[in-house]
Amino acid sequence: MTEIDIERVYDALATTLDSLTADKRDLFLAKIALLLAHELGDADRICDLIAEAARTSPD
Amino acid sequence: MRPQGRAETQSLYFDYPQFKAPEDRKHLEGRARVAIVGAGPVGMTAALALAREGIASVLLDAKSTFNDGSRAICVSRSSFYILQRLGVVAPFLDKALGWTTGRSFYRGQQILEFDMPDGPDEKYRPMYNIQQQYIEQFLWDAIAREPLIETRWQSTVEGIEDRDGGLCLTVRDPQSVYKMTADWVLAADGARSAIRKMRGLRLKGENYEGRYVIADVQMAHDYPTIRRALFDPDCRRGGTVLVHKQPDDIWRIDYQLRDDEDADAAIAETTVRASVQAVLDDLGYDGTWDLEWWSIYSANTLALDDYRDGRVFFIGDSAHIVPIFGVRGLNNGLADAQNIAWKLARVLDGRAQDALLESYSPERRGATLDVFANASKSARFMTPPTPGWQLMRDAALSLALRHPFAGQLANPRQMTPYTYSDSPITEMDDVGFNGGPLPGAVLPEVRVHSGYLTDLLGSGFTLVTCSTAISEAVSHDELTNVVIPTGSAVDMALQLGADGAYLIRPDMHVASRWTKATAAQVMAALARNHGDLT
Numbered sequence: 036m037t038e039i040d041i042e043r044v045y046d047a048l049a050t051t052l053d054s055l056t057a058d059k060r061d062l063f064l065a066k067i068a069l070l071l072a073h074e075l076g077d078a079d080r081i082c083d084l085i086a087e088a089a090r091t092s093p094d
Numbered sequence: 095m096r097p098q099g100r101a102e103t104q105s106l107y108f109d110y111p112q113f114k115a116p117e118d119r120k121h122l123e124g125r126a127r128v129a130i131v132g133a134g135p136v137g138m139t140a141a142l143a144l145a146r147e148g149i150a151s152v153l154l155d156a157k158s159t160f161n162d163g164s165r166a167i168c169v170s171r172s173s174f175y176i177l178q179r180l181g182v183v184a185p186f187l188d189k190a191l192g193w194t195t196g197r198s199f200y201r202g203q204q205i206l207e208f209d210m211p212d213g214p215d216e217k218y219r220p221m222y223n224i225q226q227q228y229i230e231q232f233l234w235d236a237i238a239r240e241p242l243i244e245t246r247w248q249s250t251v252e253g254i255e256d257r258d259g260g261l262c263l264t265v266r267d268p269q270s271v272y273k274m275t276a277d278w279v280l281a282a283d284g285a286r287s288a289i290r291k292m293r294g295l296r297l298k299g300e301n302y303e304g305r306y307v308i309a310d311v312q313m314a315h316d317y318p319t320i321r322r323a324l325f326d327p328d329c330r331r332g333g334t335v336l337v338h339k340q341p342d343d344i345w346r347i348d349y350q351l352r353d354d355e356d357a358d359a360a361i362a363e364t365t366v367r368a369s370v371q372a373v374l375d376d377l378g379y380d381g382t383w384d385l386e387w388w389s390i391y392s393a394n395t396l397a398l399d400d401y402r403d404g405r406v407f408f409i410g411d412s413a414h415i416v417p418i419f420g421v422r423g424l425n426n427g428l429a430d431a432q433n434i435a436w437k438l439a440r441v442l443d444g445r446a447q448d449a450l451l452e453s454y455s456p457e458r459r460g461a462t463l464d465v466f467a468n469a470s471k472s473a474r475f476m477t478p479p480t481p482g483w484q485l486m487r488d489a490a491l492s493l494a495l496r497h498p499f500a501g502q503l504a505n506p507r508q509m510t511p512y513t514y515s516d517s518p519i520t521e522m523d524d525v526g527f528n529g530g531p532l533p534g535a536v537l538p539e540v541r542v543h544s545g546y547l548t549d550l551l552g553s554g555f556t557l558v559t560c561s562t563a564i565s566e567a568v569s570h571d572e573l574t575n576v577v578i579p580t581g582s583a584v585d586m587a588l589q590l591g592a593d594g595a596y597l598i599r600p601d602m603h604v605a606s607r608w609t610k611a612t613a614a615q616v617m618a619a620l621a622r623n624h625g626d627l628t
């Protein structure tokens with residue numbers, strides 16, 4: 036995936052999240068996570084990525 | 095509970111019999127080989143299973159009739175085999191409604207239809223719906239014909255003490271309080287087991303948050319016998335509703351209470367009527383209906399650490415309480431009864447050593463823990479316990495409309511019988527097999543001519559092989575030898591080959607199997623299954 040591609044995804048996620056009311060955002064993120072996971076089709080890899088995303092960022 | 099003006103056992107469709115306390119009192123204090131405390135479905139099944147092995151028992155129950163209300167309504171295929179082996183399956187087949195299909199709905203839209211495994215090779219359907227009082231009635235009809243079972247109704251066991259190599263029970267009935275001794279006791283006295291308390295034992299495990307009301311209504315509703323699960327329906331936003339068809343135009347409406355709903359208010363008759371009406375509106379049923387019975391329950395996974403305490407064995411709800419989505423409460427109890435009965439009978443008549451009894455708890459408690467694992471999964475889907483589970487459940491449901499993979503998450507776990515792999519009497523597998531049931535697993539069903547493989551089994555142990563030589567080399571009082579044609583469907587299902595053999599237990603679980611069986615191996619496995627654990 037190129038820089039341009041990932042930016043498009045990033046933008047699409049941001050604009051979709053903004054188009055939703057606050058109470059729908061969690062549900063949307065959960066749904067997109069399931070859809071992407073199903074496309075990726077590698078449960079070990081997905082579980083690693085879940086752990087990665089859960090790591091608290093050093094800010 | 096019943097509508098106002100109707101007594102506890104005043105049903106719209108079932109006449110509860112009334113049983114008297116024993117009238118002939120001379121023999122009451124005599125010694126029994128087995129006393130079974132509790133004549134619920136599990137105690138009755140144990141008494142029948144012992145009688146089929148030639149063992150007499152005394153069956154005691156505190157009540158004067160069957161359990162009130164329809165309670166457990168889903169009887170599984172494996173339980174039908176137990177009933178078949180007891181010789182009592184016919185009335186169940188006549189009355190019960192077999193089913194294979196479930197449908198799940200999310201906010202009124204169907205998102206999933208699943209079928210439990212079934213097909214022309216199967217003798218019984220995966221599941222049957224029948225009210226618990228019919229289950230008890232049909233078992234009772236067989237008990238009433240059985241001279242080896244002495245039933246004492248209105249007889250409450252109030253004390254239990256170890257004495258004289260047996261157990262001394264204190265029994266209270268309307269006429270007197272007396273003591274009787276039994277060599278062995280089967281505690282089938284239900285979820286609130288008095289025997290369990292008197293033995294100082296406690297159930298351990300978890301209580302789940304979800305509370306459900308189960309209500310039975312009678313109505314002329316035109317819908318096949320398909321289990322319907324309504325997630326987040328209009329009538330119960332955020333909750334789950336289950337709908338089951340039963341015989342006699344009775345429908346089970348099972349609905350989840352919200353966290354803020356008060357249990358006492360929820361089970362008031364007017365509230366139940368309004369809640370049921372809302373569900374029926376959602377189902378599109380606009381006819382009349384009668385309220386039959388209702389009750390409330392919560393999902394628990396509780397079990398004893400050991401189902402044996404000296405000469406007392408716990409069977410059924412006295413040993414374990416499981417959430418009902420798995421529909422295993424009653425089914426598991428029937429398997430407990432069958433399991434202890436074939437073992438205890440063999441120890442009592444000297445065919446087997448005491449050590450055989452050590453396999454009861456690992457096998458049946460193992461089965462309970464397996465149910466817990468599956469039931470916790472379905473409970474988390476039906477009644478998400480925390481925001482995380484709730485969010486993922488809702489995500490799966492809302493995707494399910496267009497993405498079948500997400501709908502599969504709503505598929506309740508199948509009722510595969512448990513494999514007794516950790517039992518002291520189950521032997522290691524022969525690694526040469528490439529398919530077929532493992533030692534400890536249940537024998538699969540296969541079509542044979544106009545009948546089924548299971549029809550060929552003996553009442554005790556059975557050796558299944560394609561080899562006449564092996565069959566002729568082994569003989570044992572307890573053994574029925576079945577020789578299968580090479581290349582037949584059974585040969586394929588079991589992967590028997592030229593010299594293979596399976597030893598099947600009286601409860602249809604595989605004891606052992608060999609790709610190249612010898613008489614010595616078969617005899618050793620038979621000995622092991624008679625308690626020779628050396």
Ligand SMILES: Cc1cc2nc3c(=O)[nH]c(=O)nc-3n(C[C@H](O)[C@H](O)[C@H](O)COP(=O)(O)OP(=O)(O)OC[C@H]3O[C@@H](n4cnc5c(N)ncnc54)[C@H](O)[C@@H]3O)c2cc1C
Nearest residue numbers: 132134135136155156165166250251283284410411423424
């Ligand atoms: C209200 C209710 C609703 C239920 N709904 C469902 C359902 O929808 N689906 C499902 O799968 N399961 C359901 N169950 C559970 C199911 O009914 C049980 O799993 C099943 O009845 C267990 O059978 P049992 O023989 O082990 O115990 P029980 O049926 O409870 O029988 C125990 C017997 O022991 C007797 N007894 C108790 N103490 C003594 C004593 N000291 N001396 C002599 N006798 C005694 C009692 O009178 C009773 O007859 C429900 C249970 C209840 C109570």
